[in-house]
Amino acid sequence: xxxxxxxxxxxxxxxxxxxxxxxxxxxxxxxxxxxxxxxxxxxxxxxxxxxxxxxxxxxxxxxxxxxxxxxxxxxxxxxxxxxxxxxxxxxxxxxxxxxxxxxxxxxxxxxx
Amino acid sequence: xxxxxxxxxxxxxxxxxxxxxxxxxxxxxxxxxxxxxxxxxxxxxxxxxxxxxxxxxxxxxxxxxxxxxxxxxxxxxxxxxxxxxxxxxxxxxxxxxxxxxxxxxxxxxxxxxxxxxxxxxxxxxxxxxxxxxxxxxxxxxxxxxxxxxxxxxxxxxxxxxxxxxxxxxxxxxxxxxxxxxxxxxxxxxxxxxxxxxxxxxxxxxxxxxxxxxxxxxxxxxxxxxxxxxxxxxxxxxxxxxxxxxxxxxxxxxxxxxxxxxxxxxxxxxxxxxxxxxxxxxxxxxxxxxxxxxxxxxxxxxxxxxxxxxxxxxxxxxxxxxxxxxxxxxxxxxxxxxxxxxxxxxxxxxxxxxxxxxxxxxxxxxxxxxxxxxxxxxxxxxxxxxxxx
Numbered sequence: 001x002x003x004x005x006x007x008x009x010x011x012x013x014x015x016x017x018x019x020x021x022x023x024x025x026x027x028x029x030x031x032x033x034x035x036x037x038x039x040x041x042x043x044x045x046x047x048x049x050x051x052x053x054x055x056x057x058x059x060x061x062x063x064x065x066x067x068x069x070x071x072x073x074x075x076x077x078x079x080x081x082x083x084x085x086x087x088x089x090x091x092x093x094x095x096x097x098x099x100x101x102x103x104x105x106x107x108x109x110x111x112x
Numbered sequence: 113x114x115x116x117x118x119x120x121x122x123x124x125x126x127x128x129x130x131x132x133x134x135x136x137x138x139x140x141x142x143x144x145x146x147x148x149x150x151x152x153x154x155x156x157x158x159x160x161x162x163x164x165x166x167x168x169x170x171x172x173x174x175x176x177x178x179x180x181x182x183x184x185x186x187x188x189x190x191x192x193x194x195x196x197x198x199x200x201x202x203x204x205x206x207x208x209x210x211x212x213x214x215x216x217x218x219x220x221x222x223x224x225x226x227x228x229x230x231x232x233x234x235x236x237x238x239x240x241x242x243x244x245x246x247x248x249x250x251x252x253x254x255x256x257x258x259x260x261x262x263x264x265x266x267x268x269x270x271x272x273x274x275x276x277x278x279x280x281x282x283x284x285x286x287x288x289x290x291x292x293x294x295x296x297x298x299x300x301x302x303x304x305x306x307x308x309x310x311x312x313x314x315x316x317x318x319x320x321x322x323x324x325x326x327x328x329x330x331x332x333x334x335x336x337x338x339x340x341x342x343x344x345x346x347x348x349x350x351x352x353x354x355x356x357x358x359x360x361x362x363x364x365x366x367x368x369x370x371x372x373x374x375x376x377x378x379x380x381x382x383x384x385x386x387x388x389x390x391x392x393x394x395x396x397x398x399x400x401x402x403x404x405x406x407x408x409x410x411x412x413x414x415x416x417x418x419x420x421x422x423x424x425x426x427x428x429x430x431x432x433x434x435x436x437x438x439x440x441x442x443x444x445x446x447x448x449x450x451x452x453x454x455x456x457x458x459x460x461x462x463x464x465x466x467x468x469x470x471x472x473x474x475x476x477x478x479x480x481x482x483x484x485x486x487x488x489x490x491x492x493x494x495x496x497x498x499x500x
Contacts, residue, residue: 005315045144046462076318078146079325083316086279105149107279110312112330 005087005111011036011068019057022071024050028080029071031059031098036068040098041088043081087111115417121185127165128192135161136196136204145462148198148323150205158207169209169232171362173217176232187365187420191413194369197465200472201324203366213238214358215285215301215351219342227283227303239284241272241304241329242352248274249485251287252296252349257331259288259300265338266290266302268310268331278327279313281306286331287348294346301348303340310334320471356481360433361423363480364416364440368409370469371444374451375405377466381455392454401450408443415439431493434486441476442483448473 007030012018014031029052031040044055052071059069074080086109089095095103117125139154140147150158162168170186172178181189193203212231216238219228230236247254257270268288278284283305291298304311310333317326343351379402382393392398416439419432448469452459459466477483 046146047144076322078144079316079318079322082325083318086316105280107277107327108306108313109279109316109327110314112312112314 005083006091007070007072007084009070009072011070013065014056014060014063014067014069015065016057016060018069019053019060022051022053022056023073024053025073026075026077027052027071027073028077028084029056029059029069030084030096031063032068034066034068038088038096039067040096041081041084043077045077082106083109113418113421115414115421117188121188124167124181124185125188125192128167128189129195131161131165132192132196132199132204136207140197145197145465145468146323148202148205150207155205155207158205159209162204162208167208171210172232176217176228183361183424184417184420187361187416190362190365191369191372194366195373197468198323199373200366200370200469200476201321203369209234213240213285214355215342216303218351219303222339223303223342230282236282237277237280239275239278239281239306240355241275241278241284241286243272243274245271245273245328249482251352252299255287255289255299257286257288258292259290259302262335266300266336266341268302268304268334268336270331271314272329272331274317274326275329276324276326278306278329279316285342287352288331290348291346296349298346299348299352300345301342301351302336303342304331304334304336308334308336319475321475322471323468357430357433358423359480360437360486361416361419361429363476364412364419364433364436367440367444367473367476368412368416370473371405371409371412371440371447374448374466374469375402375409377464378402378405378451378454398454401454405447405450408439408447412436412440412443431490434481434489437480438483438486438490441473445470445473445477 011032026044026046028043030038032038042055044052048054056069085095085099086106090109090111094100135158139150159168166179169178170181170189174180190203193208194200198205216228216231227236231238242251244254244256246256257268257272259266259268270288283303286302286304287299288302289298290300310331312330312332314328314330317328319326382398382402383391385392415432416436419429419436422429422432448466452466452470455464455466458464461467
């Protein structure tokens with residue numbers, strides 16, 4: 001049995017309040033514009049002081065209101081992050097624009 | 113057998129130990145605790161250093177440009193190279209270079225030009241495709257991927273799982289059944305370019321080793337020519353088996369290196385930490401844990417060097433390799449577990465490398481042949497092939 005490949009939870013508005021309510025756990029997240037176009041796929045690793053909360057607070061501070069986000073609490077945040085990036089690339093032919101600026105070394109995935 | 117390092121070996125050990133402590137560990141302090149790659153600029157800088165040390169490509173045979181270091185010395189150095197956070201699976205982040213897959217040295221001249229030499233130059237990476245969803249411990253029976261004759265070549269259909277690096281490699285060595293009536297004598301080894309039509313990396317397989325993933329592969333009407341057969345048709349199992357046996361020695365060395373690092377941390381902590389008015393090191397319960405660590409490490413080191421010494425002399429070393437793998441992976445796991453216990457709450461955190469070693473060391477009891485298979489190999493040796 002395989003886990004779900006894509007992150008397909010409902011989007012939430014990225015605001016100071018929604019970010020503040022997030023858990024301080026490790027995991028991965030996506031930030032999208034108002035139309036739902038994914039702009040960035042990120043990870044909250046063990047060096048984030050308050051995990052997902054810290055990362056999404058930083059995202060909000062940099063991007064302001066008007067974006068959306070969704071998170072997944074995941075101890076395997078690094079391999080899940082690589083997976084989400086590869087799946088996005090396979091689905092859309094390119095990385096999300098803000099990941100493409102500084103792309104990590106990635107492999108090729110052709111999900112069925 | 114005397115396993116005390118010679119003067120020359122001791123010098124090399126000191127050199128690598130300094131490299132780990134002065135070059136690798138400071139960089140690691142800035143990385144994510146689960147990272148398995150250095151910044152490319154740091155990696156390139158450190159490769160220049162290992163080249164200057166004369167130790168780059170340490171596992172490459174002399175005739176292919178390697179530094180001509182015998183297997184016993186390589187084991188001693190592998191123990192040192194593993195003594196950092198990522199060291200179990202990515203010793204020194206690959207800055208000592210790699211030899212690629214051992215089987216590719218058995219390739220014919222044309223295959224060496226296309227695969228071996230580019231690999232040694234660092235231009236190509238490879239994956240090893242053996243394990244299937246139907247099993248990995250008994251590949252002779254579990255391999256269901258089929259290769260059938262077609263148009264002066266072979267068509268592969270099937271799946272592989274737990275394959276590392278297949279998504280980033282340019283080629284892989286893949287085992288498929290070419291004669292279903294012959295068991296282990298019906299398996300052939302193929303070299304598959306990863307851009308071959310019909311070859312797919314279908315998904316990431318997440319494991320305890322969260323720094324690095326494995327993948328699942330699918331072969332769907334994947335045609336390759338006869339030039340892609342490695343060795344002889346129906347003789348692929350010997351290629352796989354030889355690799356599995358040889359790989360057990362460095363695999364054990366990595367476990368020992370991590371166990372030593374965890375043990376040293378536990379000793380330092382026990383001497384420093386006070387509870388109920390006394391140092392932990394004064395308490396018999398802690399002393400005995402440290403003693404058991406010492407015994408596990410010395411046992412594994414002895415058996416691993418014994419296996420390496422037999423391999424160096426050209427003697428059969430299958431049983432010794434199994435004993436080495438077994439004692440190092442099981443003993444190493446116990447050492448890390450005790451080191452965590454001695455550290456208490458701090459031992460569970462990602463602030464220290466212990467939790468990563470704990471997760472990764474657990475995999476070592478399964479990878480490269482689980483403990484039970486090693487015991488089977490040893491039992492067969494003791495009792496004879498029909499287990500008298």
